[in-house]
Amino acid sequence: MxxxxxxxxxxxxxxxxxxxxxxxxxxxxxxxxxxxxxxxxxxxxxxxxxxxxxxxxxxxxxxxxxxxxxxxxxxxxxxxxxxxxxxxxxxxxxxxxxxxxxxxxxxxxxxxxxxxxxxxxxxxxxxPVERFRRITADWWAHRARQSLRHAMALLCLGASDEAVDWTRAGLVQTVKSWAAGLGETYLEPKWLSMQLDRTGRTDIRDRYWELETAAPRPGDADAAQDHLTACLAFAEDLGLSGVPRRPERLTVERVAGVTTWQTGERVHVIRGRRDVFALGHDAGAVWRSLVLGRPLPRVRATAADTGVADPGRLLAAFLRYGLIRLAWKGGGTVTPALPLAAPPGPVTPPPSTAQPLLSVRGAAVGGPRAIDLMPLPADRFAAAAMALVWSNVVVENAVEDVTGALQRGQWRVAELTARRAVHAALRGLFSAHGVHPLPADSDLVRRTDLLPPVTAPIGAHAGELLRRGVDSAEDGDALLAELRSYIALVRGAVGADSFPLSFDSADTWRATLQLGHDWLRVGAHLGAELPIEEARDLLAGQGAQPHQAL
The missing domain is CATH 3.30.460.10 (Beta Polymerase, domain 2)
Structure with missing residues (x-):
């Protein structure tokens, strides 16, 4: 000492x-x-x-x-x-x-x-110390296998720089396992050089340092492959079993609690009934190509058939976020971990900053390769999305009622129904930005300060419409024109400009029901509050209205 x-x-x-x-x-x-x-x-x-x-x-x-x-x-x-x-x-x-x-x-x-x-x-x-040596050696060996298998997977996915880091981790863990069997059980790797010196095996020590210093530079995928091969050979010489150079033994598996939901072309992946990831076009195509249980090289090849460039990087991101898992045939889930570091497990990225968060066709994303985490829990996400769709249905119904009232000269009816349309559109605006539960209708205009400043003109326009009265056909026509302009403004801001004219025809009503059904499935899965009781019947009928002839 x-x-x-x-x-x-x-x-x-x-x-x-x-x-x-x-x-x-x-x-x-x-x-x-x-x-x-x-x-x-x-x-x-x-x-x-x-x-x-x-x-x-x-x-x-x-x-x-x-x-x-x-x-x-x-x-x-x-x-x-x-x-x-x-x-x-x-x-x-x-x-x-x-x-x-x-x-x-x-x-x-x-x-x-x-x-x-x-x-x-x-x-x-x-x-007994001898027993503890064996336990520690086995513990390090397990970690070495996980790190080296993970490195093999990353190389298969084209993430060579990450693979090099995990290869180096596996190298340290392998030699720590070997040294522990000789009595060097101190866990912290910082004294590894002195531990290797004390084993008296200069051949092992020198080979380790040769491999450690030979780690390739970033961006050299071929060198990363060669380095992993050399480290695997060294590990085998030190008695580490279970890591042959056979990436086909890695399979892509389902993660418990991860589910997929599609609305329109947008793919949403929910993790643990809590986190919602919205996938861009390319990420969604790769996700839809997955066939779980297949060997990793085959999964990557299938993903490449989608035409998406560098699909391995997206598969690596799915793995990193815990949306898929890797298993080693006969060896369980691959769970790499580093000593004295954060515990292993899925990464949670920073929440998406896209605004608004939602459209009737799906969550907003930052680009075609995006795997964006929604900044609100899954049940609120689903409830807000359902409220967005339902608010647009109410808008369509209210506009139809305003039109009919004006045709009959029912000025007060038109006035009140127009206000209903204004409030419903505002509810959609708030829902698209993830606000749930919603403020009371009477408070919506005053609470637009909760939304991004860019929506301020919408709030001002809504305030003007809510104060409008109707005393004549001319007033009514002007109100209806302004109401339609306001609705178009709101829908353009929230990605609902293609919302079906729900009550225009059987086809548009059917399209409305299908759109609502897509979101209701997500909400029911998460136990989110449904917008209206009738939604349960729509869900039970799988998107069809209940009294439809077969």
Whole structure:
């Protein structure tokens, strides 16, 4: 160690003097200095072990003693026994063993007793060091397999730069597994050079560093392939099994809770009943080409048949966002992970900034290759979309009623029905921007400050129409013309300018029902509030009206 026994005892005395008195502790030094590593900047990590069964805090106390940073952790014998037992019980499934748990146990088992030696050794005896070596080696081996399989997949998808990074991760994990089998179980990779030196195997050490420094430059796909092949050969020489150079063993599989919903040409993918991803034209074409359960190279080839350029990048994005998963034939899901990093799992990108968010034909997207996350949860997304469609149906009905009232000279009826059309169009405008639940109709004009400034003219126009009266045929004609102009303005702003003239003919009504049905399916799946009770019948009839002759 870089510190003498006397120096450690002195630091311990001064540290204990700053802690509350009254508890008898066994004390052991853990961490990099106890392992024989460390430098003048390394922490002094003291673990205080008590006989009690209490749940002692996990968070350390940080002290500054004689110019050194000292961390004091406390653990009861029961807590340590529980941790060591959990490692032993989890050994059969190394992929599920927590890195934090393994690290805590490793630090205890390789610690240097300073006081209460008998108690410290009693704790260590709960998990023999040879057994712990095997568990740690298996844990690293599992991670190495996952990283190298993931690198193989990324190369298949044309993401060579990402593949190089995961190849390097797999290389580190492979050699850490090998070193752990020789007793070098310290988890942090930063001391790997010293660990390799201590194994005495200069041939392994030198080959590792040769591969580590030979990682190709960005953009060189051929070199990335060669590097992965060399690392796989090295891994095999070190005894790592389960990673032959056979990408066809990788299959594309369904992810639980991921569903697909299409409205018009827009494909929406819902993840975990919460997150909605809207796919641009190219991304949607690649998504629709997927046949789950097929080998990855075949899936990529099928995606290429869509005519979309570089479809592998889109498949890699689907994988990154957790919309699909990869499995290794006979080896389960591929779940790569890095030490001391964020936990593995799907990435959630920043929400889309497109405005408005919704149109009657689907969510707005940023481009043909977009895989955009909607900035509102799935149930609100579906409810807002259904409200958008229904508001347009109400607008169509109201305009028809205004026209009929004006033909009969029913000025007050036309006045009130026009206001209904104005409010319904505003509800569509708010819904298209993801506002749900909606403000009351009487408050809609005042709440346009919730929307982007570009919509201000629509709000002003709505306010003018709501104040208009009708006392003559001339007033009525002018109101109807302005109402149609206002509706066109709103629909143009929310992508509903192609909305069917619902009550014009049987064909336009059928088109309206089909459009509504597309969104109702999403809403019903998510348990979102339906816009009207009749919508349940439309859903049950799969988009057809209930009293239709067969």
């Amino acid at each position: 870089i510190l003498t026994e006397d120096r450690l005892q002195d630091l311990l005395d001064k540290s204990l003097a700053e802690l509350p008195h009254g508890t008898e502790w066994a004390v052991t030094l853990e961490g990099s200095i106890a392992e024989g590593f460390g430098n003048p900047s390394s922490d002094i990590d003291f673990l205080l072990v008590g006989r009690s069964d209490d749940d002692l805090p996990t968070m350390p106390s940080l002290l500054f003693v004689d110019g050194r940073r000292v961390e004091i952790r406390t653990r009861s014998v029961r807590q340590l026994a529980d941790q060591l037992r959990a490692v032993e019980e989890g050994a059969e499934r190394p992929g599920r063993l927590s890195e934090d748990l393994l690290n805590r146990c490793q630090r205890v088992l390789h610690s240097h007793p300073l006081r209460g030696h008998a108690l410290v050794e009693e704790v260590k005896a709960m998990l």
